[in-house]
Structures are given as C-alpha cells and as structure tokens.
Amino acid sequence: MKRLDDWFYTPAAQVNLDAQQAALARQAQLTKPHGALGRLEDLAIQLAGLQGTVTPSVKRVRIVIFAADHGIAADNVSAFPQEVTAQMVANMARGGAAISVLARALGAGIELIVLGSVVPIASDPRIRSEIIAPSTANFTQKAAMTDAQLRTALAVGRAAVARARGGGTQLFIGGEMGIGNTTAAAALACAYLNADPAQLVGPGTGIDSERLAHKRQLVAQALELHHHQFKDPFATLMCLGGFEIAAMTGAYIACAHSRLAILVDGFISTAAALAAQRLCPGIEHWMFAAHSSAEPGHRAMTDALGLTPLLDLGMRLGEGSGAALAVPILRHACLLQSEMATFAEAGVADGQ
Numbered sequence: 001m002k003r004l005d006d007w008f009y010t011p012a013a014q015v016n017l018d019a020q021q022a023a024l025a026r027q028a029q030l031t032k033p034h035g036a037l038g039r040l041e042d043l044a045i046q047l048a049g050l051q052g053t054v055t056p057s058v059k060r061v062r063i064v065i066f067a068a069d070h071g072i073a074a075d076n077v078s079a080f081p082q083e084v085t086a087q088m089v090a091n092m093a094r095g096g097a098a099i100s101v102l103a104r105a106l107g108a109g110i111e112l113i114v115l116g117s118v119v120p121i122a123s124d125p126r127i128r129s130e131i132i133a134p135s136t137a138n139f140t141q142k143a144a145m146t147d148a149q150l151r152t153a154l155a156v157g158r159a160a161v162a163r164a165r166g167g168g169t170q171l172f173i174g175g176e177m178g179i180g181n182t183t184a185a186a187a188l189a190c191a192y193l194n195a196d197p198a199q200l201v202g203p204g205t206g207i208d209s210e211r212l213a214h215k216r217q218l219v220a221q222a223l224e225l226h227h228h229q230f231k232d233p234f235a236t237l238m239c240l241g242g243f244e245i246a247a248m249t250g251a252y253i254a255c256a257h258s259r260l261a262i263l264v265d266g267f268i269s270t271a272a273a274l275a276a277q278r279l280c281p282g283i284e285h286w287m288f289a290a291h292s293s294a295e296p297g298h299r300a301m302t303d304a305l306g307l308t309p310l311l312d313l314g315m316r317l318g319e320g321s322g323a324a325l326a327v328p329i330l331r332h333a334c335l336l337q338s339e340m341a342t343f344a345e346a347g348v349a350d351g352q
C-alpha cells in the first residue's frame with residue numbers, strides 16, 4: 001500500500017546555493033582564462049553546492065555492489081547462465097573482477113551485498129547477505145516482487161548509505177551484478193519514459209539479433225501485462241525491477257536525503273536512478289552521470305534525468321566500473337578548485 005509519508009517519497013535535500021555561489025566566484029579568481037577548465041569548473045561548483053563548502057573533496061569514495069538474480073533469466077535473455085551472478089560475486093570478493101581492480105587503484109572502499117541468488121553463496125565475511133528470495137519472479141507472468149520485498153530492497157540500499165556516511169564517504173557509487181538485469185532495466189526505462197522496447201532494449205552481455213528480438217518481445221509482453229501500474233513509480237519498480245536495482249534506488253534516495261554526492265554508472269544503474277527520480281523529486285541535482293554505456297537506450301535515460309555523461313569509452317560492463325573510471329575527473333576538478341592560486345595570490349594580471 002502506498003503511503004506518501006514513506007521515507008523514499010521525501011524530496012531530495014536542497015543544494016547549498018551559498019557554497020555554490022562562492023565556488024563560482026572562486027573559479028573566476030583562479031589563474032586561468034575564465035571558463036578554460038570547461039566542465040571541470042561546473043563539476044567543482046556542483047560538488048561545492050552538494051558538500052556545502054567552497055573546497056569540496058571526493059578523496060573518500062565508497063562503492064557498494066548490489067547483486068541479485070532475476071526470474072526473467074529463465075527466458076534466455078542473457079548470453080550467460082544465471083549462476084554467473086553468484087560466481088561473479090565470489091570473484092569480486094576475491095578481488096578479481098573489473099570493479100575490484102578499479103576500486104583498489106582508486107583506494108576506494110567496496111562493499112558487496114547479495115539480495116537474491118539462485119546459487120547459495122558460501123558464508124564469507126567479505127559478502128553481506130541480505131537475501132530476500134532466490135530471485136525475483138518472472139515479470140512476463142506476474143509482478144517481479146511483492147510490495148514487502150520492494151520495501152526491504154529499498155531499505156537495504158538505505159542502510160548501505162548509512163554505513164558509508166558513518167565512514168565519512170564523500171562520493172557514493174552503486175554497482176550491480178545480476179544476470180538478466182539489462183532486461184529489467186530496459187523494461188523500467190520503457191515504462192518510466194513511455195518508450196518502445198525497440199528503442200531501449202539492447203544486447204546486454206552480447207546476445208545475437210534473433211535473441212534480441214525475443215528479448216524485445218518479452219519486454220513488450222511485460223509492459224502490456226503491467227501497464228495499468230505505470231502511473232505509480234513504486235508499483236512500476238515492483239512489477240519490473242530487480243532486488244539489486246531497487247536496493248540501488250533506495251541507496252540513491254538515501255544519498256539525496258543525507259547530502260551525499262552520487263556518481264551513476266551505466267545502463268542498469270541509470271534505470272535505478274530514473275526510478276529514484278520518479279520517487280524522490282530533485283534527486284538528479286545530487287547525481288553525476290559517469291559515462292555513456294554502449295547499451296542503446298542509456299542515452300534516453302540520462303537525457304530524461306538531465307545528466308550529461310562524463311566519459312564515452314564504449315563500455316558496457318556495469319559493476320560500477322564506468323563510475324570508478326570517472327572518479328579521477330571529479331577528484332581533479334576538486335583539487336583544481338581548492339589548490340590553484342588566485343590571480344591576486346600569484347601576482348598574475350587578471351583579464352577583462
């Protein structure tokens with residue numbers, strides 16, 4: 001049952017406009033032609049507004065990976081078998097996944113949370129088990145999850161942000177692992193954007209054109225089955241989402257409530273961001289889009305959120321990997337804002 005006083009409907013915190021204004025003024029005094037640092041200037045100014053300081057910092061980065069299996073995987077929508085979700089979580093715990101390498105290189109903290117797995121995950125202190133069910137239901141037949149399951153998933157994300165906040169995190173990255181989740185993400189994108197599966201459903205891990213046509217057909221079938229729910233963003237997420245997508249949605253909303261900047265990764269993360277924006281208005285001001293995913297349909301979502309991706313490396317991995325690669329850009333934007341000399345300090349003549 002929808003209750004408007006539920007925490008996830010609370011609008012995002014207001015950005016600190018005074019800090020943003022002060023950062024803008026400082027940019028004009030730094031020893032460079034006005035605007036010469038391009039988007040790095042905008043990033044520093046936005047971060048100043050989010051962190052409430054003229055000298056923002058994103059030294060302390062937290063990456064939280066949410067993993068879960070999907071009922072829709074039974075319909076052959078991925079190039080890989082469903083067991084890969086659990087196998088990749090184990091790989092992440094051992095430090096061998098792409099995101100493990102990137103997190104190490106950044107000195108970023110990483111947390112692994114499993115919300116649903118068809119393969120039992122061995123007890124491992126590096127993996128947090130928040131199992132809701134082995135997988136979501138197949139959304140071509142019924143709602144992917146129940147109201148209670150969605151609330152639990154959202155709360156798992158919120159709790160992860162509370163732990164990150166407690167550790168002094170300055171930038172939050174959500175990553176995901178879940179075979180079949182590009183189908184769920186595409187279905188969500190179609191529902192929230194009222195778009196055609198032909199435009200937004202793509203090959204994910206790399207299926208051929210015949211299976212892609214089948215994947216589009218399944219999404220169209222799910223949209224037909226659940227369309228009467230699409231006026232309600234919560235019910236839309238319940239019908240079409242995944243546990244990991246919903247947890248990421250909850251995490252993003254908690255960031256926007258607790259004044260924590262969000263770096264959004266690729267296709268699946270952006271679907272979670274879109275869900276978050278429909279539940280929690282204004283959250284897009286707390287977000288940066290890290291990169292353009294090669295998955296077609298990503299662009300429609302970043303456009304709808306009003307976000308311009310920082311990188312375009314042709315990546316289509318997920319795990320938070322594209323976001324990790326964009327961290328140095330944000331870090332350097334902050335360092336330039338904080339450490340460059342002003343014209344007055346350096347004795348350099350200012351321009352007009």
Ligand SMILES: Cc1cc2ncn([C@H]3O[C@H](COP(=O)(O)O)[C@@H](O)[C@H]3O)c2cc1C
Nearest residue numbers: 078080176177178179180181182204205318
């Ligand atoms: C080895 C491997 C590592 C991954 N890391 C992220 N994904 C990505 O691929 C999956 C989504 O694609 P689809 O919808 O086609 O299944 C997700 O788990 C996503 O994070 C991976 C996929 C595989 C196979």
Ligand SMILES: O=C(O)c1cccnc1
Nearest residue numbers: 266267268293316317318
């Ligand atoms: O951009 C992503 O997040 C993505 C794209 C394809 C497969 N897995 C993840």
